[in-house]
Amino acid sequence: MAYDVNKDIKWGIAPIGWRNDDIPSIGKDNNLQQLLSDIVVAGFQGTEVGGFFPEPDKLNYELGLRHLEVAAQWFSSFILRDGIEKASAAFEKHCQFLQAVHAHIAVVSEQTYSIQQSDTKNIFTDKATMTDKEWDQLCQGLNHYGEIAAKYDVKVAYHHHLGTVVQTKAETDRLMANTDPKLVGLLYDTGHIAVSDGDYMSLLNDHLDRVVHVHFKDVRKAKEKENRDQGLTFQQSFLNGMFTVPGDGDLDFKPVFKALTNHQYKGWIIIEAEQDPEKANPLEYALKAKDYIDKELLQN
Ligand SMILES: O=C1C[C@@H](O)[C@H](O)[C@@H](O)C1=O
Numbered sequence: 001m002a003y004d005v006n007k008d009i010k011w012g013i014a015p016i017g018w019r020n021d022d023i024p025s026i027g028k029d030n031n032l033q034q035l036l037s038d039i040v041v042a043g044f045q046g047t048e049v050g051g052f053f054p055e056p057d058k059l060n061y062e063l064g065l066r067h068l069e070v071a072a073q074w075f076s077s078f079i080l081r082d083g084i085e086k087a088s089a090a091f092e093k094h095c096q097f098l099q100a101v102h103a104h105i106a107v108v109s110e111q112t113y114s115i116q117q118s119d120t121k122n123i124f125t126d127k128a129t130m131t132d133k134e135w136d137q138l139c140q141g142l143n144h145y146g147e148i149a150a151k152y153d154v155k156v157a158y159h160h161h162l163g164t165v166v167q168t169k170a171e172t173d174r175l176m177a178n179t180d181p182k183l184v185g186l187l188y189d190t191g192h193i194a195v196s197d198g199d200y201m202s203l204l205n206d207h208l209d210r211v212v213h214v215h216f217k218d219v220r221k222a223k224e225k226e227n228r229d230q231g232l233t234f235q236q237s238f239l240n241g242m243f244t245v246p247g248d249g250d251l252d253f254k255p256v257f258k259a260l261t262n263h264q265y266k267g268w269i270i271i272e273a274e275q276d277p278e279k280a281n282p283l284e285y286a287l288k289a290k291d292y293i294d295k296e297l298l299q300n
């Protein structure tokens with residue numbers, strides 16, 4: 001079957017514009033039904049599981065009414081803190097949930113030492129790094145996750161992420177080099193690598209064959225500079241508007257999309273822009289994102 005961008009790529013939008021798992025207080029009035037109906041109005045095919053989502057039966061019912069799919073769900077991994085056996089038991093429960101909601105991507109981020117939820121650490125300077133022994137443990141643990149995930153028709157998509165032990169291209173390169181490509185895939189998130197390294201194309205170009213899931217997150221560079229100059233935390237930074245939807249910030253998504261489609265990427269592209277929903281109406285920004293996708297990416 002020939003590669004068809006209109007069929008082989010599915011477009012979704014993450015709940016994070018409506019409610020943020022890192023700060024449950026913001027957007028708390030946005031319920032599941034509102035979120036899912038907004039996603040339909042904006043023209044997307046699916047979403048990722050948010051922390052406020054219900055158990056599978058209820059979730060599948062609400063999704064089914066709207067012909068929406070779940071693409072993935074975030075898993076906070078603690079291989080370094082808890083050890084591979086205990087961390088893997090939690091991960092298997094995560095895969096069982098994904099299977100129950102017919103999703104096939106486990107978004108994994110090692111959260112040991114993470115400062116993304118800190119209310120004091122400077123997200124631009126204070127992240128932790130791993131010892132060689134910890135690198136070995138993490139990579140061994142992720143390979144084991146991949147073996148577990150395969151039992152549930154799920155794939156591990158490792159999320160490089162600001163403030164975590166795997167943030168930069170160099171760290172992501174090392175993770176990719178020391179994990180089994182059959183067991184561990186890469187989630188490519190434009191916003192996280194752009195803020196971390198500046199250059200957001202090299203990571204994609206060097207690991208296109210490992211990319212199994214994509215987050216499109218745009219960056220307001222002026223806000224990023226303001227946040228960096230003030231030494232803000234991750235949460236302060238996104239509440240101050242560092243991130244936005246594609247087409248509304250300063251990243252160029254055309255080379256990103258071209259690299260993905262030239263490589264015949266098949267899978268989800270999830271729009272993900274954490275902002276304060278009081279400042280950035282989630283439906284307005286979802287519509288803005290879809291308009292950019294349709295006019296600037298799919299029509300060229
Ligand atoms: O994929 C993601 C999940 C969120 O919880 C995270 O903080 C956000 O920045 C992200 O990219």
Ligand SMILES: [Co+2]
Pocket residue numbers: 159189215272
């Ligand atoms: Co992301």
